[in-house]
Amino acid sequence: MLEKFFVHGGTPLVGTVRVNGSKNAALPILYSVLLTRGTTVLHNIPPLCDVTSTLELLADLGVKSGRRPDGALELEVVKEDGFEAPYELVRKMRASIYALGPLLAKRGRARVSRPGGCNIGVRPIDLHLKGMLALGARIANEQGYVVAEAPYLTGRRIYLGGASGSTVSGTANVIMAAALARGTTVIDHAACEPEIVDLANYLNACGAGIAGAGTPVVTIEGVRELHGSEYRVMSDRIEAGTFMIGAALTAGDVRVEGARFEHLAALIDALEAAGVSLQVEDDAVHVTSDGDFRPVDVTALPYPGFPTDLQSQITVLLSLAGGISVVTEKIYPDRFIHVAELNRLGANIRKEGNLAIIHGVERLSGAPVMASDLRASACLVLAGLVADGVTEINRIYHIDRGYHRIEESLKELGAVIDRVPADADSALLSLSPAASPALREKLVEYLRSATSF
Numbered sequence: 381m382l383e384k385f386f387v388h389g390g391t392p393l394v395g396t397v398r399v400n401g402s403k404n405a406a407l408p409i410l411y412s413v414l415l416t417r418g419t420t421v422l423h424n425i426p427p428l429c430d431v432t433s434t435l436e437l438l439a440d441l442g443v444k445s446g447r448r449p450d451g452a453l454e455l456e457v458v459k460e461d462g463f464e465a466p467y468e469l470v471r472k473m474r475a476s477i478y479a480l481g482p483l484l485a486k487r488g489r490a491r492v493s494r495p496g497g498c499n500i501g502v503r504p505i506d507l508h509l510k511g512m513l514a515l516g517a518r519i520a521n522e523q524g525y526v527v528a529e530a531p532y533l534t535g536r537r538i539y540l541g542g543a544s545g546s547t548v549s550g551t552a553n554v555i556m557a558a559a560l561a562r563g564t565t566v567i568d569h570a571a572c573e574p575e576i577v578d579l580a581n582y583l584n585a586c587g588a589g590i591a592g593a594g595t596p597v598v599t600i601e602g603v604r605e606l607h608g609s610e611y612r613v614m615s616d617r618i619e620a621g622t623f624m625i626g627a628a629l630t631a632g633d634v635r636v637e638g639a640r641f642e643h644l645a646a647l648i649d650a651l652e653a654a655g656v657s658l659q660v661e662d663d664a665v666h667v668t669s670d671g672d673f674r675p676v677d678v679t680a681l682p683y684p685g686f687p688t689d690l691q692s693q694i695t696v697l698l699s700l701a702g703g704i705s706v707v708t709e710k711i712y713p714d715r716f717i718h719v720a721e722l723n724r725l726g727a728n729i730r731k732e733g734n735l736a737i738i739h740g741v742e743r744l745s746g747a748p749v750m751a752s753d754l755r756a757s758a759c760l761v762l763a764g765l766v767a768d769g770v771t772e773i774n775r776i777y778h779i780d781r782g783y784h785r786i787e788e789s790l791k792e793l794g795a796v797i798d799r800v801p802a803d804a805d806s807a808l809l810s811l812s813p814a815a816s817p818a819l820r821e822k823l824v825e826y827l828r829s830a831t832s833f
């Protein structure tokens with residue numbers, strides 16, 4: 381069922397929020413279960429659509445899985461004959477490319493639908509293929525599928541840098557494949573993202589020999605077999621960052637539990653430069669703000685640079701700063717679809733190549749807007765929280781891919797936000813009894829004009 385958000389702006393976020401497990405750490409870890417024998421127990425796997433799609437694909441590939449009463453996910457490979465990630469699933473979720481390395485390493489063969497581009501860019505997989513070729517695979521491109529084969533893989537030294545720097549999923553794919561290769565693999569120009577460290581920690585807990593994860597040189601001593609293990613996936617640093625920006629933006633006071641300084645140093649630096657107060661604790665960051673922001677220049681870069689996945693969210697805050705800020709995107713030069721939507725809300729942002737030039741404005745004003753991808757949807761929710769009046773956000777299935785019921789967490793912090801079905805009749809019926817009279821009235825107004833439904 382299609383749904384939308386109505387966000388009533390103007391309420392500061394106040395309180396404590398705990399972030400979920402990391403989507404982008406959970407996905408490669410789930411795929412790497414294909415490499416193991418025995419039972420794996422994973423804690424902190426977020427209940428997201430992308431996780432459900434991954435478990436469906438893994439089930440097709442012979443992995444039995446189920447949630448335990450304590451919420452942990454238990455998985456075990458019970459059949460080893462499948463080797464395909466079909467288009468129907470890859471089309472929904474690009475991360476299915478993670479099937480390539482494990483299937484090739486463990487089953488000697490993988491047939492994985494080539495992911496296409498998406499709203500944030502072209503998203504090539506040449507570096508994944510370069511890695512698999514270097515490990516000794518034969519690769520063919522057949523009817524939209526990558527078909528890779530190798531009776532066994534052999535460790536090699538592999539340079540994995542591309543035109544845009546390192547690749548997170550490419551590094552993860554090569555690490556997973558090399559974990560069972562014969563001999564030693566060294567990846568030069570590896571991605572240093574915390575999610576890569578989490579994957580390596582998980583695989584090492586299963587008996588792998590991976591060293592250097594989190595640095596640009598990762599060494600993998602191949603082993604014959606990986607066993608099951610029990611592991612807790614890291615917290616989602618992008619969800620944490622989204623709440624931190626939301627707290628700052630709304631002149632709020634929020635303790636974000638699960639936010640870690642070492643994962644978020646670039647964001648913390650940018651927020652401090654903008655005039656936001658932050659107190660860093662062991663496993664939390666406390667954000668307070670008076671809602672007055674200085675302009676800041678931000679460049680999205682591979683870790684430990686400013687994360688591209690928080691680029692659209694920080695843009696909202698800078699659009700309310702007292703001066704001109706420049707946001708540069710060095711990972712996905714076209715990741716700016718949110719700019720036109722923010723301008724609909726009254727922001728003054730000009731896109732020039734891979735730059736957004738932001739002239740700070742006094743206020744944003746609620747309007748209907750269209751979510752275009754996961755992080756751009758989060759940015760529109762943040763904009764709605766601070767805009768005057770009501771912001772109607774359509775196509776929120778994008779946000780559900782990466783945030784587990786974000787509106788529930790925001791409501792706990794005092795936000796006025798409602799998820800409603802995107803068709804007129806059920807929308808009114810589903811409005812929560814707690815919805816403010818202003819929101820109810822606004823919704824009725826929209827329903828009468830009906831054009832956006």
Ligand code: EPU
Nearest residue numbers: 404475503504505506507508542544546547548549711754
């Ligand atoms: N690239 C290549 N060749 C490749 C692979 C990547 O040129 O073979 C380029 C890309 O076009 C891009 C850059 O390298 O310019 C970095 O891409 P990367 O491979 O690191 O991205 P990814 O692994 O496909 C992950 C996250 C993204 C996040 C990026 C960058 C997952 C499932 N996805 O994508 O997350 O933006 O790293 O940090 O982990 C999101 O969560 O919203 C999201 C898009």
